[in-house]
Amino acid sequence: MPIEFPIVDLLSKQSSYEWLLGHFHPQGLVCPRCGAGLEQARLFRIRTVTEVEDYRCGHCDKTYNVFSGTVFEGRRLKPEQAVLLVRGTVKGEQAQILANEVGCAAKRCKTFVLKYKPMRRYFSPIHRS
Ligand SMILES: [Zn+2]
Numbered sequence: 815m816p817i818e819f820p821i822v823d824l825l826s827k828q829s830s831y832e833w834l835l836g837h838f839h840p841q842g843l844v845c846p847r848c849g850a851g852l853e854q855a856r857l858f859r860i861r862t863v864t865e866v867e868d869y870r871c872g873h874c875d876k877t878y879n880v881f882s883g884t885v886f887e888g889r890r891l892k893p894e895q896a897v898l899l900v901r902g903t904v905k906g907e908q909a910q911i912l913a914n915e916v917g918c919a920a921k922r923c924k925t926f927v928l929k930y931k932p933m934r935r936y937f938s939p940i941h942r943s
């Protein structure tokens with residue numbers, strides 16, 4: 815029987831955030847609506863539960879964050895949870911074990927894993943033309 819190890823609390827929020835930023839937004843975080851750069855946005859809020867920074871575009875008023883345009887958009891995950899979900903899904907870990915490690919509800923996690931495991935391309939960086 816595999817050992818379940820709740821490592822989410824051991825990961826750094828900052829390094830997880832930076833990994834997500836580099837992986838999903840290698841060209842830098844931009845507005846998903848108009849493409850304006852982060853330098854044209856302002857910090858709008860920091861989400862209470864996830865502690866993710868939301869930015870508001872100064873050009874079109876769209877609110878966005880590091881998860882915008884990714885498979886994690888709107889899922890209320892902390893950066894370290896998202897990193898572990900990517901890692902666990904790519905490695906083919908069992909949904910229940912992954913849910914325990916990531917610390918998200920098992921059903922929600924299992925749904926995520928089953929939906930996206932065969933579609934690993936969703937974990938690829940966002941490509942903009
Ligand atoms: Zn915009």
